[in-house]
Amino acid sequence: MWRLIARKDVADSIRERQLHIGVGLFAVVGLIAGFIYGDNYDPAIAEAAGGEFDPGLQFLGIIVGAALFLAPIAAIMLAQGRIVDKRSRGELVVLLGMPFSRRDVVLGSVAGRVAVTTAVVTCLFAAATGVAALLLAPIPLLRLLAFLGVFVAFAAIFVSIGTGISAAVASTTRAAILAVGFYLFFVFRIHTVIWSLLLNGAYGTRNVPTALRPVAAQLGPFSALRNVVTGIYPDITGAFGYFGGRPPTETTALAEPAVGVVVLAFWAAVPLYLGYLRFEGADL
Amino acid sequence: MAAIELRDVTKSFGSVTALDGLDLEIREGEVFGFLGPNGAGKSTTIDILLDYVRPTSGEARVFGYDTQETPTAIRERVGILPDGYGALGRMTGREQLEFTIEARRGREDPDAILERVGLAGDGDRQVNTYSKGMAQRLMLGMALVGDPELLILDEPTTGLDPAGARMMREIVDEAVDRGATVFFSSHILGQVEAVADRVGILYEGDLVAVDSIDNLRHTSGATGGVTVTLDAVPEQLDGAITGIDGVNSVTVDTDDSGQPVVDATCTAPAKGNVVKACFDVGADVRDVDTREASLEDLFVSYTGGDA
Numbered sequence: 071m072w073r074l075i076a077r078k079d080v081a082d083s084i085r086e087r088q089l090h091i092g093v094g095l096f097a098v099v100g101l102i103a104g105f106i107y108g109d110n111y112d113p114a115i116a117e118a119a120g121g122e123f124d125p126g127l128q129f130l131g132i133i134v135g136a137a138l139f140l141a142p143i144a145a146i147m148l149a150q151g152r153i154v155d156k157r158s159r160g161e162l163v164v165l166l167g168m169p170f171s172r173r174d175v176v177l178g179s180v181a182g183r184v185a186v187t188t189a190v191v192t193c194l195f196a197a198a199t200g201v202a203a204l205l206l207a208p209i210p211l212l213r214l215l216a217f218l219g220v221f222v223a224f225a226a227i228f229v230s231i232g233t234g235i236s237a238a239v240a241s242t243t244r245a246a247i248l249a250v251g252f253y254l255f256f257v258f259r260i261h262t263v264i265w266s267l268l269l270n271g272a273y274g275t276r277n278v279p280t281a282l283r284p285v286a287a288q289l290g291p292f293s294a295l296r297n298v299v300t301g302i303y304p305d306i307t308g309a310f311g312y313f314g315g316r317p318p319t320e321t322t323a324l325a326e327p328a329v330g331v332v333v334l335a336f337w338a339a340v341p342l343y344l345g346y347l348r349f350e351g352a353d354l
Numbered sequence: 355m356a357a358i359e360l361r362d363v364t365k366s367f368g369s370v371t372a373l374d375g376l377d378l379e380i381r382e383g384e385v386f387g388f389l390g391p392n393g394a395g396k397s398t399t400i401d402i403l404l405d406y407v408r409p410t411s412g413e414a415r416v417f418g419y420d421t422q423e424t425p426t427a428i429r430e431r432v433g434i435l436p437d438g439y440g441a442l443g444r445m446t447g448r449e450q451l452e453f454t455i456e457a458r459r460g461r462e463d464p465d466a467i468l469e470r471v472g473l474a475g476d477g478d479r480q481v482n483t484y485s486k487g488m489a490q491r492l493m494l495g496m497a498l499v500g501d502p503e504l505l506i507l508d509e510p511t512t513g514l515d516p517a518g519a520r521m522m523r524e525i526v527d528e529a530v531d532r533g534a535t536v537f538f539s540s541h542i543l544g545q546v547e548a549v550a551d552r553v554g555i556l557y558e559g560d561l562v563a564v565d566s567i568d569n570l571r572h573t574s575g576a577t578g579g580v581t582v583t584l585d586a587v588p589e590q591l592d593g594a595i596t597g598i599d600g601v602n603s604v605t606v607d608t609d610d611s612g613q614p615v616v617d618a619t620c621t622a623p624a625k626g627n628v629v630k631a632c633f634d635v636g637a638d639v640r641d642v643d644t645r646e647a648s649l650e651d652l653f654v655s656y657t658g659g660d661a
Binding site for chain 1: 404432444
């Protein structure tokens with residue numbers, strides 16, 4: 071039954087023009103990214119540098135930078151209102167008057183929003199590639215497809231977090247604030263800031279282990295993604311820039327891609343599950 | 355098996371007790387009217403049946419299914435017109451019906467339902483733009499999809515015009531004819547009286563009475579009365595009538611044409627005695643009019659006049 075909710079969710083995004091706006095915005099960013107790369111590409115320089123210079127990496131860097139910033143915020147914002155909005159407008163009592171369970175509503179919302187964000191993220195990649203190809207710049211197609219997969223999955227994690235928020239709260243305002251809060255928390259890695267404050271005894275804390283600071287720093291989804299991606303493909307490290315923070319030097323084991331996968335799995339599953347539990351027990 | 359079974363159901367919202375130890379059993383095939391003033395707990399009861407709200411204690415079953423353990427089994431068998439419903443996103447009326455038919459695995463034609471509930475021609479409009487009455491008609495239509503065994507209607511006539519209210523009654527009758535059970539809440543007494551086999555009066559979270567309307571009339575002591583129009587009022591009349599067994603109160607007034615009118619509120623057997631007393635004291639009786647206790651009287655007698 072959740073499939074019917076998911077299909078409705080995608081159809082809603084078309085009826086409510088969210089898909090159009092998302093696709094439009096991401097296509098524009100893609101066009102700009104593709105143009106920056108294609109316009110700066112000079113075959114003469116590439117030739118002079120011989121095999122040392124990889125123009126495709128440059129292209130990937132631009133796209134990864136844009137997608138890192140845009141895909142998560144778009145995903146979490148597209149997802150955060152889906153359930154709480156239905157709850158406040160009385161749509162939920164109609165849906166739950168049909169043979170749907172609350173779990174169907176949560177699962178269907180996640181699946182529907184993953185489909186929508188996948189379309190939107192794909193648009194960014196497609197538009198950028200299209201423009202770059204038109205400008206006759208080389209396209210690293212396989213790597214590009216791999217990164218598309220990475221960002222579709224990364225966006226899905228934020229859809230999951232956003233849906234968890236949407237399921238957990240009863241007010242649309244609270245959901246929106248929480249969603250923005252989560253995003254900023256991750257981007258600015260507030261968890262490391264908090265750990266530093268604890269180390270300095272800001273709240274009267276004592277004996278907080280200094281050794282765990284680099285551990286705390288690796289627990290955000292951006293750091294985890296960086297660790298996974300750069301572990302497999304180190305050349306792209308520069309594209310992460312600010313996102314994910316400084317790569318760890320002290321506790322290298324935590325920067326292993328495998329650990330990053332676990333951290334990402336945590337963010338994909340736990341907030342959604344907690345939100346679902348709250349929703350399951352809530353009076354509508 | 356009972357269609358609906360509530361056992362000692364209590365529901366508190368914070369410090370407010372919406373339902374206080376509610377016991378209720380509704381048989382299959384009956385039309386049950388759930389009556390009570392605003393805030394009595396009618397919607398809370400319905401919300402518990404559909405598992406929108408969880409009881410604080412007690413047990414609720416629909417066709418034997420526990421509302422919390424197997425809500426979807428219940429939702430498959432129930433057509434619901436809930437309180438505080440909204441449109442499904444930006445769907446049109448027809449899209450909402452199509453979605454409902456798919457979800458309930460019905461075989462209905464959306465246009466036939468639109469026509470049935472008086473919305474032919476409005477199917478292509480967004481439900482967002484419907485008036486309250488139109489949305490109510492659409493929700494009724496959606497509740498009928500898949501011929502549910504039980505219709506639960508929360509204040510079904512809210513926002514409906516007289517034609518819509520009549521349509522609602524026809525829909526209830528048709529559902530009963532095919533063997534369905536109907537459970538509906540209302541604070542409009544006349545409508546309950548018109549369709550319900552049994553009535554439950556809910557007051558401050560407590561079921562104060564459950565019975566057929568006739569029996570409720572009988573046992574509540576809520577009485578009818580008789581109005582006698584006379585030529586003139588003899589002096590002893592008032593005393594003669596108040597002395598009759600079963601008479602609660604007597605008023606003497608004049609009607610529009612200046613004729614004296616004696617009005618006695620009394621039980622049914624006392625009505626004849628009132629008329630006889632008028633003759634006995636020598637009055638010339640011009641007209642006699644009797645009335646039954648209205649549901650309103652019943653309601654007031656059960657809820658202490660707080661209707």
